Amino acid sequence: MLQLGYSHEIRHPIPEGITIACETQSEIAISGADKQLVGSVAAKIRSYRPPEPYKGKGVKYKDEQILRKEGKKK
Numbered sequence: 001m002l003q004l005g006y007s008h009e010i011r012h013p014i015p016e017g018i019t020i021a022c023e024t025q026s027e028i029a030i031s032g033a034d035k036q037l038v039g040s041v042a043a044k045i046r047s048y049r050p051p052e053p054y055k056g057k058g059v060k061y062k063d064e065q066i067l068r069k070e071g072k073k074k
Helices: 035-048
Strands: 018-024 027-032
Touching (some): 018 035
Antiparallel strands (some): 018 027
16 A cells, blocks of 8 residues: 555555565565566555655656756745
């Protein structure tokens, strides 16, 4: 189950051959023999809450850089 800031928890099924480990409270590690399946599972989990450009919150890959936008000016 994933708690991603919504009012409910998100249950994501884990396919056969994929292992998911929780390294810290805010990091998960997805591993498996099939690289394409690992990537598709990671992309599906990321799609639940993609990173938003103003605050940078959301699920992002470990080496991903988020382009931050500037807010409104008064």
